[in-house]
Amino acid sequence: MSRTIAESVTPPGPPAGSRLGRIAWHWRNNSKRELWFAWYTTVVFYNIFFIVFFPVTHAQPPPHPYWSDAQVAYWFNHDHDGLIIGFAIIFAVAAMTAPQNALIAYSMRRMSVSRAFGYSYLVMYSLSALPGMLLLCVVLSVGALRPGRDPAQLHWLYDFGFLSFTGTMGIFLLGSLVWMLAILLDKNRVLPKWFGYLNLCNALTEVVVAPAWIFHRGVFSWNGLISWWINMVVFGIYTGAFITLLRNMILREDFGDGPLPDIKKNPEATASALAGTAQ
Amino acid sequence: MTGAAQAGPRPGVAGQPPGKGTGEPATAIPGQPDMWVLVLFEALVFTAYFAVYLFHRSAHSELFLRSQATLNPWLGTLDTLLLLASSLFMLRCVQAARAGAFRPALTSACITAFLGAGFLASKITEWVLLVHGGHGFTSNEFFAYYFFLTGIHFLHLLIGFVVIGVIIYQLRGPARRSRELVETCATYWHTVDLLWVLIFSLLYVVR
Numbered sequence: 001m002s003r004t005i006a007e008s009v010t011p012p013g014p015p016a017g018s019r020l021g022r023i024a025w026h027w028r029n030n031s032k033r034e035l036w037f038a039w040y041t042t043v044v045f046y047n048i049f050f051i052v053f054f055p056v057t058h059a060q061p062p063p064h065p066y067w068s069d070a071q072v073a074y075w076f077n078h079d080h081d082g083l084i085i086g087f088a089i090i091f092a093v094a095a096m097t098a099p100q101n102a103l104i105a106y107s108m109r110r111m112s113v114s115r116a117f118g119y120s121y122l123v124m125y126s127l128s129a130l131p132g133m134l135l136l137c138v139v140l141s142v143g144a145l146r147p148g149r150d151p152a153q154l155h156w157l158y159d160f161g162f163l164s165f166t167g168t169m170g171i172f173l174l175g176s177l178v179w180m181l182a183i184l185l186d187k188n189r190v191l192p193k194w195f196g197y198l199n200l201c202n203a204l205t206e207v208v209v210a211p212a213w214i215f216h217r218g219v220f221s222w223n224g225l226i227s228w229w230i231n232m233v234v235f236g237i238y239t240g241a242f243i244t245l246l247r248n249m250i251l252r253e254d255f256g257d258g259p260l261p262d263i264k265k266n267p268e269a270t271a272s273a274l275a276g277t278a279q
Numbered sequence: 280m281t282g283a284a285q286a287g288p289r290p291g292v293a294g295q296p297p298g299k300g301t302g303e304p305a306t307a308i309p310g311q312p313d314m315w316v317l318v319l320f321e322a323l324v325f326t327a328y329f330a331v332y333l334f335h336r337s338a339h340s341e342l343f344l345r346s347q348a349t350l351n352p353w354l355g356t357l358d359t360l361l362l363l364a365s366s367l368f369m370l371r372c373v374q375a376a377r378a379g380a381f382r383p384a385l386t387s388a389c390i391t392a393f394l395g396a397g398f399l400a401s402k403i404t405e406w407v408l409l410v411h412g413g414h415g416f417t418s419n420e421f422f423a424y425y426f427f428l429t430g431i432h433f434l435h436l437l438i439g440f441v442v443i444g445v446i447i448y449q450l451r452g453p454a455r456r457s458r459e460l461v462e463t464c465a466t467y468w469h470t471v472d473l474l475w476v477l478i479f480s481l482l483y484v485v486r
Binding site: 192193194196197198200201204205207208211214215218219220225226230233234 | 311313416435
């Protein structure tokens with residue numbers, strides 16, 4: 001293992017004093033700064049995503065799929081400002097998904113498995129932003145920016161946006177399975193095995209949304225109890241778990257190629273791990 | 280995170296029977312504790328599905344009873360018997376693996392897979408008969424739940440075949456044999472069986 005490399009190039013720790021000074025120190029000296037950058041970007045992105053998609057644009061939970069042309073046109077008109085401002089923010093920060101995908105790929109790169117896992121995940125999730133987020137944003141923005149358009153055309157955009165967002169889960173299914181397989185085969189204990197199994201649960205929810213293509217109302221429609229609400233609970237738990245576990249991975253990272261060490265449960269060790277210095 | 284949660288599989292000693300004298304410690308929970316997270320999580324998710332089903336069933340009891348009557352209870356019973364028998368052979372597989380009798384364990388694992396395949400064949404037959412009888416996924420609410428619950432269970436069972444493949448791979452190589460992994464895989468298979476018993480009760484039996 002190359003643990004000594006980190007020890008030799010990093011000063012003992014950040015200086016006491018202002019928060020700005022400490023941030024500047026970490027920016028210059030923390031050997032894990034790229035990993036922390038990716039992790040904080042992930043946290044910030046999910047917060048922005050939640051705020052934009054839920055309270056700002058009201059795109060989530062999705063509105064009813066059985067609405068008439070007039071109701072859909074009213075929805076575009078009613079949420080006009082939120083849709084435009086919210087999705088403008090998403091277009092500006094969409095690239096924040098890249099560091100997140102890179103961090104997840106890094107977790108696989110750190111495992112004792114083939115590099116193919118990390119790279120295939122990276123390729124798949126580079127594509128996933130399109131059906132998983134951007135198509136909906138583009139289509140609903142088009143609808144909101146042209147309020148005078150024929151309601152039937154607005155309805156078409158509405159269906160296209162929500163069906164593409166809810167129904168195209170193949171990439172996420174395969175991505176979850178790739179991560180699961182990497183975790184279960186790994187011998188470096190980068191992520192716990194239970195999270196590997198949780199990936200399987202998450203992958204199965206991607207199948208459960210498939211009936212949303214068929215049903216206009218009820219529990220299997222795109223805003224239904226089974227297709228959306230239960231899946232969203234699973235996704236929320238899964239997302240919370242992987243953000244926490246990636247943070248633990250960074251704390252435990254020793255830049256070696258063997259099993260990741262455990263973090264001792266004392267404040268000094270944690271501070272040292274945060275600062276990217278060895279004990 | 281606990282050390283137990285992070286611990287990887289503890290392989291048995293190569294070429295020796297697992298259990299006594301292998302250096303593989305006996306644990307209070309069979310298999311990897313991590314697998315029980317999946318069991319618990321899937322149990323919670325399916326409980327949510329069942330709760331939604333029962334809520335809608337109580338709201339449309341007439342329709343559900345009428346639709347239930349079109350199901351073939353004998354095929355449902357056959358499915359259940361096949362899976363219960365497969366669970367029995369999975370149990371025999373684990374017991375044999377624990378005792379170091381790897382050939383009988385391998386035979387039991389293959390019989391488990393055979394019975395599971397029988398279940399899949401029976402389920403596909405039932406689906407085909409229903410669709411030919413005019414009862415599809417979108418026919419009514421009951422059949423939407425029926426095809427959803429049996430379909431998602433079918434998917435779990437397909438994953439179960441991968442799991443049995445892992446057991447067979449483990450048992451065939453003396454250097455790979457691990458009691459813990461066999462128990463972990465068996466836990467998954469039993470979970471899928473248990474889910475079917477609940478689905479069978481809700482769709483075929485409950486009136």
